[in-house]
Amino acid sequence: MSIQVLHDLDRIRLEGVVLSIGNFDGVHRGHQAIIGAARRRAQAVGGRVVAMTFEPHPATILSPDRVPAMLTPLDEKIRCLEAAGADIAVVVESRREFFDCPADTFVQDIIVGRFRPAAMVEGASFRFGRHRQGDIETLRAAGRTHGFDVEIVPPVCVDLGGHPDTVISSSLIRHLLSSGTVDRAALCLGRPYALLGRVEPGLARGRTLGFATANLALVAPQLVPAEGVYAGRATVGDSTYAAAVSIGRTPTFGGDRQLIEAHLLDFDGDLYGCDLRLEFLAWLREQKKFDTPAALQTQIAEDIRQTREVFAATK
Secondary structure, eight states, X not given: OOSEEEXXXXXXXXXXXXXXXXXXXXXXXXXXXXXXXXXXXXXXXXXXXXXXXXXXXXXXXXXXXXXXXXXXXXXXXXXXXXXXXXXXXXXXXXXXXXXXXXHHHIIIIIIIIIIOOSEXXXXXXXXXXXXXXXXXXXXXXXXXXXXXXXXXXXXXXXXXXXXXXXXXXXXXXXXXXXXXXXXXXXXXHTSOEEEEEEEEOOOOXXXXXXOOOEEEEESSOBOOOOSEEEEEEEEETTEEEEEEEEEEOOGGGTOOSOEEXXXXXXXXXXXXXXXXXXXXXXXXXXOOOOSSHHHHHHXXXXXXXXXXHHHHHHO
16 A cells, blocks of 8 residues: 555644544445545645544444444555545544543544644544534634635435435444345445455365355454355455355354354465455345254355355446
């Protein structure tokens, strides 16, 4: 990655940048529109785009009983922010004292004191400062006082199931993934949803059935889509394969632990210990208990056939 990543807010002294502040979980199409607008502003003023985000999610401090499931681990978030047009990612550690900062102090000490922006670009729901007391009008007033422009990007909408004015949000994407509608989540994200992890040894049941699987151990506590079987895409190093993905508890064999297993089509080799990226392209079916292993084998063969079709269509 060529994006610059900064972690120590106290040591940052920038000037003339175009700044956007947000959690950016998922870096969905709404976030991409904000960063894209910031990119255009930066090109006009000859500055750099700065995306300031938080780790972990602010809810872990502000409402620990209602922390949303993570869509993008930090490295993935930074990669997506770069793809959207950010030059610098500032990662701020979520701390109570930071979020208790009054809005006017936040403007003076953080926005002006650390970044001295030429402009700020935010979404319409942007809030900042203690009790979220700072809003868009607060930000505009600060811009007039301190000499920076403020651009507000309207929400990005998508047509979901005949509802053309559905506003894209991280919470909507979580709902779609939790219901297994990964294709709709991809419409909101602008890309397929991905789980990131490392291949760990499993029970080798897939191999005994004739369909070896890679068992994924997540590198971060990401949201896992609904249990079921999916057509997906697996990336190992620089190589990408179609993948039939199972999320579930192996009901045919009486399993009780949720597993994420992927059969990589046309792959021959050992994946143990490898980093694996699993992208979800389409829902195929629910998990079910089969009467015999042979019946399960027949169904897996059909899952693979459908996966090939979906993968070919998405290429």
